[in-house]
Amino acid sequence: MRKNIAGTSPWEAVVGYSRAVRVGPVVQVAGTTATSEGVVLHPGDVAGQTRAALAIIEGALREAGAELRHVIRTRLYVTDISQWEAIGRVHGEVFGSIRPACSMVQVAALIDPAHLVEIEAEAYVWDDAAEGISGE
Template sequence: MRQNISGSSPWEAKVGYSRAVRMGNMVQVAGTTATREGRVVGVGDAYLQTKVALEIIRGALEEAGARLEDVVRTRMFVTDITRWEEVGRAHGEVFGDIRPAATMVQVAALIDPQHLVEIEAEAILT
């Protein structure tokens, strides 16, 4: 059985995707930015954007019946890799004890030029 979780991103309907999808015991969370009510939160602040994106991810996981402790992988896309420590510190505050497999890579741009980071997450419910 498939469960689509919608968020508040203005791009979901335009692009045709869900914030998260649960199939069986797996939950896949789409690339998530610090966007609330159509506005970028934490403009210029990579740490805050990471924290907000992770809060949105947490909400999607919970709606799908999962928890942060179920996350087995995250992918972080950053527009400036020299700011990796800000992103990493926020990620570590959330996942420090959980320690999912993680990737952080620099990308040329994200959908809004004010976005500094976008994060995906995968969870497996046991």
């Protein structure tokens, strides 16, 4: 069964996508920026934008019946790779010992020039008792 999770991005209706989609145990979270109700949060602050984007992702996961501990992969698109350490530190703080597979790549631009980072996440929701996996 498929469950679409809507967000607050003004681009979702225009482009025709969902913030997240869950099919069975798999949750895919779309590219997420530090945007709320069409307003870019933390302009000029790459760490703040990373933290805000990850918080939005966490909310979408929760709505899909998942948690951060279920995230198995993230992809980070950044407009200035020289800021990798600030972005990476926030990612590390948020995920801690979960340590999903991760890629970070520089892109020429994101949809709004004020965006400094965009993050995608993939999660797999397992049954701890059945699989013997703690995820942490």
